[in-house]
Amino acid sequence: MLLTQEDITAIWLSLQVALTATAISLPFGFAAAWLLVFKTLRGKVILEVLVNLPLTLPPVVIGYFLLLLLGKNGWLGKMLAETGIQLIFTWKAAVIASAVVGFPLLVRSIRLGMESIDRQLIAASRSLGASWYDTLLTIILPLSLRGIVSGSSLMFARSLGEFGATIIVAGNMPGRTQTIPLAIYDYTSSPSSTTMALSLCLVSVVISVAVLLLHEMLDKQLDRSTAS
């Protein structure tokens, strides 16, 4: 297997981006799922559409919107520039792109986990003296753990493969913002680099299989801990 120094950087960057995007999204995903499952809100449909929108939009469109928002003249980009923060064409932009694209997958899985919780368990907890946030931490969170694990795995895997939105907001700069899919894209545009492209594809497969195996293991572990 042939891997250049730049490829290795791309692998590490991909892992870093996917991990950061998943970690940052988790609390927001949990909160969004909780709102959608347990709260009666006016305009819940709008929240639902907003959360799921990235799933139906082409990633390139998401990337373009993010560029408009975070770019030098963008509404948020301008404000950030004044405080000396630049996101566009950095690895942080890749994190944001991955987080937005993967968010619906995360929320959907956590939501499924939460919907399977019997409401009377929550009622029992409240009547035993637990406040709503105590119930959230001691009942809802642990009982949604399988959903959280499966949502995180999905989101991590999706982030590893993120291409369309990333290339627009983070660019494709080897050693700086180039992740595995972007590097493969580069190799495929030159006919002499087929082996290099295949090597990175193989790395992709190995990481994906590892993520899925880890997910299965954790899921089994959680299943066992509730069955004992």
Added chain:
Amino acid sequence: MRIRIKAKKKMGSFSMALNADISGDRIGIFGNSGSGKSTIVNLISGLLQPDSGEIFLDDKALFSSQQGINLPPEQRRIAIVFQQAMLFPHLSVKSNLLYGYKRCRAEHRHIKPEALIDLLKLKPLLERGVNRLSGGEKQRVALGRAVLANPRLLLMDEPLSALDNTLRFQIIPYLRSVSEEFNIPYLFISHSITEMQLMADQILVINNGEVLEETTPEQLARNRMAHSQNGYLNLLRLADPVDQNGLFSYRWGENLLLLSTGNISGESLFELSSREIILFKKHPEAISARNLLECTVAEMFSSDGRVGVVLSAYGKKLVAEIVRAAADELSITPGSTLFAAIKASSFRKLR
């Protein structure tokens, strides 16, 4: 304990208008499914907010739309035992038991976990996961968990209806003894008259989201005699039988009763339908029924065309059910002497 409720609640097409003021430590709420029994549990515990009105527990306002009071469930100190035990599946039996206890303020912790664990015989189960418990064990843990929260009131929302008949009557003594031992009043919700007879002193009968009447379990059983599947059910506690040709001979007041079922030792609870008792004006000469009791009619009541005859025999009472024509033909009136025949197999062992 005194509960005052004057509350309205509309949920879709179902609307509830409650008006009740009831005192006692063992209160029953009786009603058919869909009558609104569980809604009452949710309103009292604070899991559901009334649209208007007020709910008082003794002198404490739990909810008052006028005064703008709505205590959250965790501040009401009202624990619930649900129909399904609703144990937290990710926690051990011990952690389930102590869930409410840990959240209870120190000054309210007057029940010691060890004492309750002993009473409910939960010690061997403590380290187990809750998914490895039987139905009866689960309900005992749920009861223990609710009691250890040191509540001012225990709401039992059909806690026995998910259990089979044998288990149901095994759990009842636990429910009663826990409440008596630790001095916790309860509200017992059920659609079973037998359970009401065993658990409650006063009863609110609920129908279509309204309080139909306040009554006693005895009165309720008598009123519903004609419409109940098995008539009025006489409950008999009998202990330590003697074997008599393969039958169980139990002492009942100053007399003996022969039963085809029983436990070799200890106390058992039996049910005898009012429809299984045959009345004779004179002593029948030969009869296959193994029990023939000479009794006097203490009182009579009617339930929708049927006549309930309260028989007094050997210092005990039994209710027999006959049709109006039989009562007239036999000229049965209070004070009459009658013979009651009961087959040994008519007694159904509940526990």
